[in-house]
Amino acid sequence: MKYRLYKLQFLSPIHFGSDTVGTSLEEADLICHSDTFFSALCSEYIKLNGYKTLDDIEFKKLFDNNDLLISSLFPYKNNSFYIPRPMIISEKNTSDNNTDNSEKDKKHDRKAMKKISYIQISHIQNYLKGVKNNDNSFLDFLENIKELEDYNNFAKYSLIQKVGLRNNDEKNALYDVGAYYFNVGCGLYFILGYKSDSNLKLFESVLESLKYSGIGGKRTSGYGLFEYKVEEDINMFEFENKNESNYKMLLSLYSPFDDSKEDKLCELSNIDFNKSYYSLIKRNGFIYSPIHGKNLIKRKSLSMFKEGSCFYVKDDIKGYVLNVNNKDIQGNVYRYGKALCIYINF
Structure with missing residues (x-):
């Protein structure tokens, strides 16, 4: 093909x-x-x-x-070509002693992801890597691209x-x-x-x-x-x-x-x-x-x-x-x- x-x-x-x-x-x-x-x-x-x-x-x-x-x-x-945001969601590492905070962070991450409808194809691997690792930089990454992926863009x-x-x-x-x-x-x-x-x-x-x-x-x-x-x-x-x-x-x-x-x-x-x-x-x-x-x-x-x-x-x-x-x-x-x-x- x-x-x-x-x-x-x-x-x-x-x-x-x-x-x-x-x-x-x-x-x-x-x-x-x-x-x-x-x-x-x-x-x-x-x-x-x-x-x-x-x-x-x-x-x-x-x-x-x-x-x-x-x-x-x-x-x-x-x-720049945009695709739908992959529906893969982050699974926050709950090994942290403070489980309540982990659950709050998980919900916050998911809310940030749901605000993004489309993502540049050039960002896809960074996005998926962030979802998989879910480190502290991932939320910053989501905030940085959120404005770029808005319909008004x-x-x-x-x-x-x-x-x-x-x-x-x-x-x-x-x-x-x-x-x-x-x-x-x-x-x-x-x-x-x-x-x-x-x-x-x-x-x-x-x-x-x-x-x-x-x-x-x-x-x-x-x-x-x-x-x-x-x-x-x-x-x-x-x-x-x-x-x-x-x-x-x-x-x-x-x-x-x-x-x-x-x-x-x-x-x-x-x-x-x-x-x-x-x-x-x-x-x-x-x-x-x-x-x-x-x-x-x-x-x-x-x-x-x-x-x-x-x-x-x-x-x-x-x-x-x-x-x-x-x-x-x-x-x-x-x-x-x-x-x-x-x-x-x-």
Whole structure:
């Protein structure tokens, strides 16, 4: 598998729905999860090629067969790339006679870590070393990078007022949309894994079209338009297990099983959960596809492992592209649950 990184420079504001269930359009997130990005790519492919469904077509099969892999979209600033903070937590050494103070220190360390959402890839080894050793300098390290990893370092959040046009006999409705405007030199990036140049060429043809359609919400208002630049020298990401580590960290959402199959394919046995650190996220929402037009159809919800989860793996993990048809939908509907990971030394 070969890898390259794509830096997206946005030409308009972006709106990605918040992870919090039941939030309104006023809430927005800075990043784009891999399943959302996959849906945008597939919708663009259908629009370009005139297909009515993704079933049995080349583009989806490339992801099914692990010929193409994508990460979620994370922030960058100039040439500094940020990843989710690894979910590995510090275990304070309690050999100290003052156990109460040790417990307080442990809670303080964890609170400091939780304030950091993203961390520069160049800081990752110092961070993991600090978590493992948990010496006095680790808290200072957390305090020093806390200000650097704040959302405001990348973009400014704004509420934009919109007008919902009604029929002639109804009053127009005002509503607010939460959006991010990126600072100069900032944007989002993603990583692509590919096995052949022909696969790469097909992917980039879809991405080239997608930049004019946009990603995220409110695209009809011009949101989410972008230009992109390719970075091929990304040695700071450890895709190969050079240090014989058992820990893999997710850079995408991941589903280890597919219950839509008769044999209910499962990779849970490949992970030692007693030594793993992870978080789950519930994914739901509505379907946007050229096939279904403007009809709002709710897709089946499911829980997935979140980016930043760190698994102690006994065997390889790959994930699945899941069928989330809720039986009220014509044709199959898919959610991306493939694992794009890096190895971490811990």
